Amino acid sequence: MAILEIQHLKKYFETPRGLLHAVDDVSFRLEAGKTLGVVGESGCGKSTLGRTILQLIDSTDGKILFEGNDITHAKGKTLREARENMQIIFQDPFSSLDPRMTVSETIREPLKLSKRYTKEEVESRTERLMETVGLAERLRNSYPHELDGGRRQRIGIARALALNPKLIVCDEPVSALDVSIQAQILNLMQDLQEERKLTYIFITHDLSVVRYISDEICVMYLGQVVEKSPAKELFVRPMHPYTKALLSAIPIPDITAKRERILLKGEVTSPVDPKPGCRFAARCPHAVEACHQPQVLAEVENQHFVACGRVHEMLE
Structure with a gap:
């Protein structure tokens, strides 16, 4: 049974350059007792997604269903009751x-x-x-x-x-800790999940951590989910070009080993809609066209979804 269902969730911010598409048409289902890892580079919208789900910031569009109830625009007592079942662990413990x-x-x-x-x-x-x-x-x-x-x-x-609570959003909870302390905290969280039947959304940029703790993984780029699959499958058979580039950046603990890095050419798709006459528009000729074309997730294998779109052009 799905404890959380996100339908076409969007969160845009007003900036001097136009609308910043921090979360752009994200959809997924999360089963009770499971851990969904959300990975991607800094600024891809991971933390904004988590905070929008908890309504720490208001969504621009889309639906948030918790245990089948629409809490997208919940206020007052309804929101307070929902938040008792949905908590967050912040990145910086200080x-x-x-x-x-x-x-x-x-x-x-x-x-x-x-x-x-x-x-x-x-x-x-x-x-x-x-x-x-x-x-x-x-x-x-x-x-x-x-x-x-x-x-x-x-x-x-x-x-x-x-x-x-039944659901906890873990917003990079171990990124500020030493490696040995990270292991202790991750083991504690797994023990708590087993004892209390907790459901986690685990947000991180550390691929080794998300591989260890997650049941499923969503890869985000420019506010959109470009690939979603079971954790083990993602590392064995990454399919989206951005996922392959991300995995190629994982360091190998061997000074004699060399990994072939997949380099990004640049951001073909921009998260900003330039206003008419904006001096930044020339830097991204595809910005207006590409930003209004959401990545469509297609199931290419069992529970393995990959997005289609112009993001493929950014890879060599």
Whole structure:
């Protein structure tokens, strides 16, 4: 059963150069208990997609269906109830925490705001959450600046788990951490998913991480999904030229080995619609034409979807 269904979701931003197509006609279904990895280069719209799904920013067009209910334009009580089941773990565990709140206060806050628990229940649940994510009791009165990155991210995870959500958007949750700490956090998240039957949208630019944790992977370029397939299949049989270029950039841990890099010529498709007379229009002669031609995902193999469009022209 699909816990989340996204239909032709769009998010455009007004800029001096016109409309920026941050998320441009994205559609997918996510089954309960699964992990969908979203990968792509910086600026491709990954984080904007996650925040739009959670309605931290309003969508321009399209539909967001959570457990069959349309929450695209939910407000007030309806949105509040939906957000109890949809949480986020932010990329930077330092800037996403209030520096004036202790560990226990941060974890306790969503429990207090929900107004569903007594004072004693709030305290006991806070203690259990700290234990669940591996935070020692002695840290309950510590402030974020007194902790390392791994512990700070554990606070963010505990806060996201506080109200027992069903879906968590993980916005590059390990990119700011050391490699050894990354492994600990990823293992913790997998254990939590198994114990609590959680569903993840895992946003990252680290292909090795997304291969390890995901069931399915979406590859994004210029706000659009250009390829979607099971995780193992994507690395064995990448089909879209951009996916092949992305995978060719993965470093090989062998100084004697050489990998043939697929270089991009440049952005044939621009995420900006130039206004008439705009001085930037000449840099991208296909901008207006290409931006209004959404990539159509076609199923070329079982559960393996690839987009068709002019993006192929950008590769040598």
